[in-house]
Each structure stands twice: as structure tokens, then as C-alpha cells.
Amino acid sequence: MNANIPDALWPSRRSTAFTVYLIACVVLIALNLRTVFSSFAAVLSEWTALTGMGPVAVALISALPVTVVGLAAPLVPLLARRWGTWSALAVGLVLIAAGLGIRSLPTGDALWPLWFGTLAAALGISVGNVVLPVIVKMDFPSSIGLMSGIYTMTICASAALGAAFTQPLLGALGDVRLALGAWAGFALLVLIVIAPALWSMRGLVGRVHRPDPASSRRRPRTSAGPRTVSSAGSVGAGGARPADHDGQASGQAEAGAVVVPHPEREASPFRSRTAWWLTLMMAAQAMSSFAVFAWMAPILRHRGMEAGAAGSVVAASIMLQVAGSLVAPILAARMRRQSWLAVAAAVLTGAGFVLVILGPMGAMGVWAAMLGVGQGALTAVALTMIGLRTATASMASRLSGMMQGVGYTLGSSGTFLVGQLFAVTGSYVPAAVLFACTGTLAAVFGYLAGRDRTVHVRE
Secondary structure (H helix, E strand, O other), X not given: OOOOOOOOOOHHHOOHHHHHHHHHHHHHHHOOOOHHHHHHHHOHHHHHHHHOOOHHHHHHHHHHHHHHHXXXXXXXXXXXXXXXXXXXXXXXXXXXXXXXXXXXOOOOOOOHHHHHHHHHHHHHHHHHHHHHHHHHHHHOOOOHHHHHHHHHHHHHHHHHHHHHHHHHHXXXXXXXXXXXXXXXXXXXXXXXXXXXXXXXXXXOOOOOOOOOHHHHHHOOOOOOOOEEEEOOOOEEEOOOOOEOOOOEEOOOOOOOEEEEXXXXXXXXXXXXXXXXXXXXXXXXXHHHHHHHHHHHHHHHHHOOOOHHHHHHHHHHXXXXXXXXXXXXXXXXXXXXXOHHHHHHHHHHHHXXXXXXXXOOHHHHHHHHHHHHHHHHHHHHHHHHHHHHOOOOHHHHHHHHHHHHHHHHHHHHHHHHHXXXXXXXXXOOHHHHHHHHHHHXXXXXXXXXXXXXXXXXXXX
């Protein structure tokens, strides 16, 4: 295992029960990565009535978490290398729980808890966003498509939970702050659940995993080519898929293997065209993805839908993302090219969002379903290609940081622009034009990113 990412729990060194437990940990962590967005959107009208927030402040607070997620993402690989991936996830959960708790402090109409709490929670979400694809690459190397689908599906479910249950919590607790603060308790519960996983990795950070002696005898190391660590934990001769200057794959490494070159020999993903297509695809999908969490419920309520019904439609749409996010990575992992899969998902997403804003209200279920399936598939394909387009866990970490750092920073402008366009025009029609454009851009960049190429790793 690469010393840069020292705490992979290789399948050969863990029981089936512990593997199931790790999958459960991944699912529970992912369930905390979107509630900060959708829970606030579900009670936005009640919050503005309580605090007197104006349209500009609403636009800024809606864009803040996505912007912070993007700006912090490039720093997350440094945290993972120093503390280990699972420990980094624990730090992220602490930040999410603290942020959600601070956001709900009873301070009258003061807004500082909202700003500071949202900032802390966004930092924690950034950690989870970047690290989860790396964990899939390291700890489930032979099931990248399936595990990518599972955690992406769970992220969608996280947004659906916030959209569906915040209004009922408000009804039960009678206070909008308490309804938002209840989500902090869930994050703390997950911290307790993952504690055994953290305990099992004590002492692993900072040292390199050694292969089993029997495996080494079966697959002796040679001086030719970089080492590969297979999902069985053995180390042998092999190499990454040879790549040209553009990163195009001309061969295939051993199935289920993670190539482990010396860190100093890896070129920066910022020098790869493939990495940039992936990043721009992530940016285009993020513009619509986070706008759904922040603005779909207000859009529906602006069109005359009752608050509870709007929350249900948003939750149903997000739950349909589960279908797209589960199926798309499995299909993507079986394809050499994911171009047309990405294009189809982008078209469904863009068209669905436009029709939610402009389409007949009588067919809102159809439009919401289009948006949900497309958005789930598009997000999942983008995240799955982090593993499919890299040859090493450390490069996956760096590409994940680049994609989510640059991608979410650019993508946060979508959430802000929707708020600003509405503040200026009093209409969401300009937002429909915006998301028609983002859908088109996601299709173009997704087609380019889906070609059979690998982010360049210098031999």
C-alpha cells in the first residue's frame, strides 16, 4: 500500500463480517453529506419569517456551503495522508455535527450561528466528499462500480431525508431551530458506530502495509515496472496502463489491482486533459445538483404548491436519484467508454430542471422524476470515474480533490445565481435558461471525460 494513504483495510486481512460493517460505515457517513443543504431549504420560508433575512442574504447562505466544500477540497488529501482516510472521515463527521448544532443555537434573530454553523458543516462535508471515493478505490478495489453506486445512492438519500423529514420535525418540535438541530444528533450517532473501524486502524497511519509472505513467494517482486497491490493483498510485478501525453490507456493492469508507484513519480492531475474534462463535468453537474437541494422546494412553493407537498415532491425526486446513482456506476464500470451514459444523464438532468420550473404543474411528478434519475446518474458517473480514470489510490485522492475543489467552487455559482436572478427579476424563468446551459455543458464535458483514458501517471 502506498505510504501516502496508509490505512487501507485490504480484503485479504478482514473477515466477511468486518467487510459488511465497513460498508455500513460508508453508508452511514454518506447519509450525513447532504442534510445540511436540503434541511435548510425545506424550512427556508419559516426561517426567513423568524429572522427577517433578505433575498441577498438567502442567496449568500445558500451558496456558502457549496463554495466552502469546493475551496476546502484540495486540502483534504493532505489531511488524509497525515491522519489516514478513516480518521479524516471522523474529523469530517465531528465538523458536521458541530456545525449543525451551532446552526440551531437559540439566539433570537441573530444570524451568526447560521453562518458559522454552515461553514463548519461544509468543511466536514468537503472531507467526506473527497475521501469516500478514495476509500472505495482502496478498500473495495474489485467492486468500484458497486460501491460507488452504494455511496452515491446514499448521498442522494441523505438529501431526501433532509427534504422529507425537516417539516415533520418542525411540526413535532414547534421550533425551526430545533428541527434543524436534530440532524446534529444523527451525525453524533454515526461517530459512535464507526468507532470500531477507527480502533482497528490504530498504529497503521504512517507505515506501509507489507504483503503476506506466502503471497510474496507466489508473486515475486521484480525491478521492472511499478509494484501492484491486488485486492488479495499480494504484491507483484506489473504496471499501470501505458499512457500517452493525453493519458489514453493502451493496456490494462491486472484486474482488481491498485498500482503503487513512488509518489514523486506521479504527475499532477492538473496537467491532464482527462482530469480537466472530469473536473468541468463535475462543475456543470454541481451547478444543478446543489441548486436542487437549495431551491427546488422554494421554486415549487413559488409556483403555488403547499409547503408539505413541495417537500414531498423534492424528497421523491431526490429518492429517484437513488435509482440513477445505483445503476449508473455499475453500467459505467462495465463500459470501456462512459461518454454516452454521461450525455444521457446530463440531458435528463437539464431537461428535468427546466420543466420543473416551466412545465405544466399537472405533470410535476414526471418532471421531478426526470430530474431525479438524471441527477443521480450524472453525479454517480462523475464520482465513479475518479476510480476508473486513475491507476493509484494516491492519484484517486488527488483527482478527487481537484474535481471537487475546482468543480464545487465553480458549481457553487449556480446556487448563488438562482437566488440573485430571482431577487432581481422576481421570477425563476432565468434559472431555467441557466440550467438548460449547465445540462448542455455537462453533456459535452461528460462525453469527453467518458473516453477510455487514464489520468497520466509518469512511469
